[in-house]
Amino acid sequence: MGRNWGNTFIVAGLFALLLGAVIISFGLGRYPIPLREVLGIALSKIYPLGQFWTDRTETVLLQIRFPRIILACLVGACLSATGAAYQGVFQNPMAAPDILGASAGAAFGAALAILNHGRSFTITVSAFFFSLLTVSLVYFFSRRIKGKSILGLILSGIVVGSLFSAATSLVKLVADPTDQLPAIIYWLMGSLAGVGNSDIRFAIIPMILGLAPLLLLRWRMNVLTMGDDESRAMGINVHRIRFLVIICSTLATAAGVAVSGMVGWVGLVIPHVARKIVGNNYLHLLPASILCGAIFLLLVDNVSRNLLAVEIPLGILTAFIGAPFFIYLITRRGEYS
Amino acid sequence: MNKNKHKLVLLAGITCLALALLTAAGCTGDPAGEPDGARETVTFTDSAGREVEIPAEISRVVPSGTMAQIVLFALAPDKLAGLSERWSPAAGEYLDEKYRELPVLGQFYGGKGNHNLEEIARVDPQLIIDVGEPKPSIAEDMDGISEKVDIPAVHISATMETMGDAYRTLGELLGMADEGAVLADYCDEVYRRTREISEEVGAEGKKRLLYCSGDNGLNVITAGSFHAEIVDLVGDNVAVVEEAAGKGTDNPVDLEQIALWDPEVIIFAPGSIYSTVAGEKSWRELTAVKEGRYYEVPAGPYNWMGFPPSVNRFMGMIWLSELLYPDLAGYDGYKEAARYYKLFYHCELAEGQYRELVARSLLKDQ
Amino acid sequence: MSIEVSSLSFDYGRNRVLKQVSFTAQDHELLSVLGPNGVGKTTLFRCILGLLRGYRGQILVDGIDISGLGAAGMAKLIAYVPQFHYPSFNYSVFDMVLMGTSVQVSAFSSPGRKQKKLVEEALERLGIAHLKDRGFTRISSGEQQLVLLARALVQESKILVMDEPTSNLDYGNQVRVLTEVKSLVGEGYTIIQSTHNPDLAFMFSDKVLALKDGAVLGFGPPDQVFTEELIYDLYGMKVKLESLYHDQVRVCVPKNIADKAVSPGFVSNL
Numbered sequence: 001m002g003r004n005w006g007n008t009f010i011v012a013g014l015f016a017l018l019l020g021a022v023i024i025s026f027g028l029g030r031y032p033i034p035l036r037e038v039l040g041i042a043l044s045k046i047y048p049l050g051q052f053w054t055d056r057t058e059t060v061l062l063q064i065r066f067p068r069i070i071l072a073c074l075v076g077a078c079l080s081a082t083g084a085a086y087q088g089v090f091q092n093p094m095a096a097p098d099i100l101g102a103s104a105g106a107a108f109g110a111a112l113a114i115l116n117h118g119r120s121f122t123i124t125v126s127a128f129f130f131s132l133l134t135v136s137l138v139y140f141f142s143r144r145i146k147g148k149s150i151l152g153l154i155l156s157g158i159v160v161g162s163l164f165s166a167a168t169s170l171v172k173l174v175a176d177p178t179d180q181l182p183a184i185i186y187w188l189m190g191s192l193a194g195v196g197n198s199d200i201r202f203a204i205i206p207m208i209l210g211l212a213p214l215l216l217l218r219w220r221m222n223v224l225t226m227g228d229d230e231s232r233a234m235g236i237n238v239h240r241i242r243f244l245v246i247i248c249s250t251l252a253t254a255a256g257v258a259v260s261g262m263v264g265w266v267g268l269v270i271p272h273v274a275r276k277i278v279g280n281n282y283l284h285l286l287p288a289s290i291l292c293g294a295i296f297l298l299l300v301d302n303v304s305r306n307l308l309a310v311e312i313p314l315g316i317l318t319a320f321i322g323a324p325f326f327i328y329l330i331t332r333r334g335e336y337s
Numbered sequence: 338m339n340k341n342k343h344k345l346v347l348l349a350g351i352t353c354l355a356l357a358l359l360t361a362a363g364c365t366g367d368p369a370g371e372p373d374g375a376r377e378t379v380t381f382t383d384s385a386g387r388e389v390e391i392p393a394e395i396s397r398v399v400p401s402g403t404m405a406q407i408v409l410f411a412l413a414p415d416k417l418a419g420l421s422e423r424w425s426p427a428a429g430e431y432l433d434e435k436y437r438e439l440p441v442l443g444q445f446y447g448g449k450g451n452h453n454l455e456e457i458a459r460v461d462p463q464l465i466i467d468v469g470e471p472k473p474s475i476a477e478d479m480d481g482i483s484e485k486v487d488i489p490a491v492h493i494s495a496t497m498e499t500m501g502d503a504y505r506t507l508g509e510l511l512g513m514a515d516e517g518a519v520l521a522d523y524c525d526e527v528y529r530r531t532r533e534i535s536e537e538v539g540a541e542g543k544k545r546l547l548y549c550s551g552d553n554g555l556n557v558i559t560a561g562s563f564h565a566e567i568v569d570l571v572g573d574n575v576a577v578v579e580e581a582a583g584k585g586t587d588n589p590v591d592l593e594q595i596a597l598w599d600p601e602v603i604i605f606a607p608g609s610i611y612s613t614v615a616g617e618k619s620w621r622e623l624t625a626v627k628e629g630r631y632y633e634v635p636a637g638p639y640n641w642m643g644f645p646p647s648v649n650r651f652m653g654m655i656w657l658s659e660l661l662y663p664d665l666a667g668y669d670g671y672k673e674a675a676r677y678y679k680l681f682y683h684c685e686l687a688e689g690q691y692r693e694l695v696a697r698s699l700l701k702d703q
Numbered sequence: 704m705s706i707e708v709s710s711l712s713f714d715y716g717r718n719r720v721l722k723q724v725s726f727t728a729q730d731h732e733l734l735s736v737l738g739p740n741g742v743g744k745t746t747l748f749r750c751i752l753g754l755l756r757g758y759r760g761q762i763l764v765d766g767i768d769i770s771g772l773g774a775a776g777m778a779k780l781i782a783y784v785p786q787f788h789y790p791s792f793n794y795s796v797f798d799m800v801l802m803g804t805s806v807q808v809s810a811f812s813s814p815g816r817k818q819k820k821l822v823e824e825a826l827e828r829l830g831i832a833h834l835k836d837r838g839f840t841r842i843s844s845g846e847q848q849l850v851l852l853a854r855a856l857v858q859e860s861k862i863l864v865m866d867e868p869t870s871n872l873d874y875g876n877q878v879r880v881l882t883e884v885k886s887l888v889g890e891g892y893t894i895i896q897s898t899h900n901p902d903l904a905f906m907f908s909d910k911v912l913a914l915k916d917g918a919v920l921g922f923g924p925p926d927q928v929f930t931e932e933l934i935y936d937l938y939g940m941k942v943k944l945e946s947l948y949h950d951q952v953r954v955c956v957p958k959n960i961a962d963k964a965v966s967p968g969f970v971s972n973l
Binding site for chain 2 (some may be wrong): 029030031032055056059060063064065117120121122173176177178179182183186187191193194196253261306308309310311312313337
């Protein structure tokens with residue numbers, strides 16, 4: 001059990017790392033805010049403090065930087081937690097949060113809302129509900145496929161997902177090329193530019209409703225990796241657990257993707273990073289995935305908003321970092337491959 | 338081992354964090370502190386009907402997008418504190434160096450874009466200006482930006498027809514009423530003249546016209562779309578498609594469809610297949626190509642026909658009217674262009690430059 | 704605990720895989736199921752484990768019809784030792800065995816101190832305690848089979864169903880695993896295993912069930928069921944059964960080899 005205790009410390013360490021990263025991120029941005037003022041503004045929220053910063057500084061910190069940092073962490077946490085959960089319940093190391101079409105559906109919902117001149121909140125809501133709708137369709141069809149349930153889910157995920165992608169392409173085709181089309185394209189590239197506190201208020205409830213049960217179910221995920229027959233023989237109601245995991249993961253993914261747009265690779269790569277760090281036992285793997293995902297996306301978003309005066313879409317950065325890193329990971333499989 | 342305790346602590350921690358975030362997100366909606374009393378402000382009602390408190394004297398503005406950038410550059414180039422988009426490389430020939438070095442802040446598209454809000458805050462303009470077609474979401478979009486950066490943002494709605502009014506409003510807003518009036522009168526005049534020509538030609542006399550783009554020339558601007566405004570107005574846009582095909586403007590079609598439409602005149606977007614079309618067997622059979630009535634839209638620094646559909650289109654109106662109906666229009670191409678470039682790009686267009694711009698865009702000797 | 708299967712039939716579509724299979728197994732019994740590949744052994748096991756529904760006939764465990772039981776109810780009666788396969792993800796031996804206790808904890812929690820103690824005991828019992836922190840894929844195949852056995856033990860059900868527990872083991876490990884199995888039977892477990900090795904089946908089993916084309920070819924104590932005819936019917940191979948140590952052990956020798964060996968001057972001990 002030495003390993004378990006070691007892993008508990010690692011998870012605690014990751015949490016500390018995340019906290020540190022969050023604090024440092026508050027001091028980073030194109031708009032210069034000294035750390036002293038960051039702390040002052042933070043402190044003034046709980047303790048009356050003489051204002052030694054400008055109103056503008058406070059607005060930028062609270063209206064731009066705060067929601068962005070928080071959402072980067074939340075989206076990263078959701079994507080990698082659901083990635084890890086799906087890898088377990090689908091017994092497949094290549095599973096990612098969008099395997100059941102959650103992203104494809106969200107993309108279509110967002111594109112449709114943009115086409116209909118939706119306000120930015122409408123776009124988020126539309127992406128969220130189309131994401132849920134897509135996964136429900138996938139689940140519904142998979143129940144009609146005879147034989148192996150995992151294969152059925154993955155196959156109908158591919159089919160329904162590509163249907164929605166085609167529908168998104170259709171929307172792109174008819175969208176106005178000067179403003180709607182670029183808006184759709186930016187959405188598909190994923191970005192946290194322009195998110196606000198209203199996005200946090202919208203996303204945090206489904207995110208928690210998704211993540212909390214996943215955390216509670218994490219021992220069952222271990223058993224599910226053994227395969228359907230074995231886990232059932234060990235007394236697990238495989239279909240019910242998998243169904244629960246899919247519902248929770250979909251809630252979390254849909255909420256994440258709805259605010260961030262398509263951010264690829266996080267859900268696939270980060271769980272594998274976490275596997276390298278704490279092993280495959282979900283008791284530690286899931287918390288570690290959540291923390292690593294939050295740290296990763298926070299760092300990448302920091303690059304996205306700081307590197308150039310214009311934003312670099314987040315999805316592009318995660319792909320540029322994620323893909324080579326994944327190749328590095330799979331070419332040197334260690335003990336916990 | 339106290340696994341359960343450990344788990345409880347973890348969950349409790351996460352819940353606390355979430356609650357903290359929720360409350361933090363809830364309470365940051367507080368209005369920021371009162372405005373600086375030292376500065377005088379006025380209330381301005383923008384085209385979206387929003388009452389916005391803005392500084393009485395404005396010397397630094399940023400555009401919300403390329404459309405606004407071009408409009409504002411014509412009126413107040415020295416008040417621009419930043420750009421939405423880097424000027425095209427071709428702009429180097431026309432625009433003063435200092436305007437090309439302004440910081441680029443990205444474009445705002447309603448949903449996501451590449452605009453960097455913190456960078457906008459850092460550049461610290463007094464006002465963010467959006468110019469363009471009014472969108473249903475515009476009021477909320479403008480409020481959203483200005484709430485996040487603590488800088489007022491206004492929307493001035495403008496179409497080809499109302500560009501004159503837009504310039505008058507902008508002139509008033511920026512304390513440049515005279516300059517605004519000059520541009521407004523120009524826009525009104527060109528638009529009115531274009532309409533007159535179009536009416537004189539009449540529905541019967543209009544040239545059957547097609548605008549083709551794309552690297553195979555097979556994308557067309559369909560009649561009735563926002564981008565087809567000039568093509569529809571000056572010519573008889575043959576690209577009429579059913580509503581179902583969408584209001585898209587870069588609609589892909591095949592050559593058979595183009596042959597079926599059989600336009601009298603084809604204009605190609607810059608960089609499309611103007612230079613190679615004569616050598617292509619399939620295109621050569623089209624009447625317009627066979628008879629040499631195909632042209633390339635001049636571009637510099639922007640496409641005269643739009644993209645972005647900003648004030649660059651007024652130059653397009655003049656060019657297209659003159660191209661299709663030289664007898665009626667009677668424009669002096671160079672003089673008109675020189676006037677336009679002076680007004681909107683603040684540069685002296687040399688005759689050589691003009692020749693180069695329209696080298697592929699004028700009547701060929703037959 | 705006893706298991707009683709009567710007139711069990713199962714169809715995959717039009718293909719009848721099990722035909723009227725009946726047998727019983729009591730506690731203190733090791734039942735070996737023999738038969739060539741594709742004969743329906745796996746289907747039979749999946750029916751017994753409650754993984755396949757829609758069979759005809761009846762399966763009673765201690766007199767209770769299992770068709771009405773859910774996964775958790777089944778798991779408390781019968782534990783499953785699968786054939787070795789590479790897991791999707793590698794776990795430590797300890798975690799692997801701990802999974803067997805899942806039925807004892809609710810879906811939203813994870814095994815606690817009591818379950819961990821069970822695991823320690825099972826590992827100790829099978830002599831693999833020293834492996835507990837090793838990765839499952841990093842130990843020998845004999846050890847892996849023992850880990851899977853330990854996982855079934857901590858489930859605390861008294862019937863074990865083992866799918867070819869010895870098929871990919873070397874001879875030493877086969878005997879090692881079967882010896883452990885035998886001693887579990889001695890403690891009162893009811894164990895059903897499938898095997899391809901008639902010699903070992905005879906040596907260790909209390910009962911043998913011979914299946915061919917989904918039907919029972921023979922069922923009973925090994926010394927009654929094991930005949931040269933049965934082996935021929937099962938595998939299409941003529942053998943000579945040699946009895947050793949007062950019929951404690953029977954050895955199958957392919958007929959052609961046996962005929963050569965019993966040549967003039969060669970004294971057989973028949």
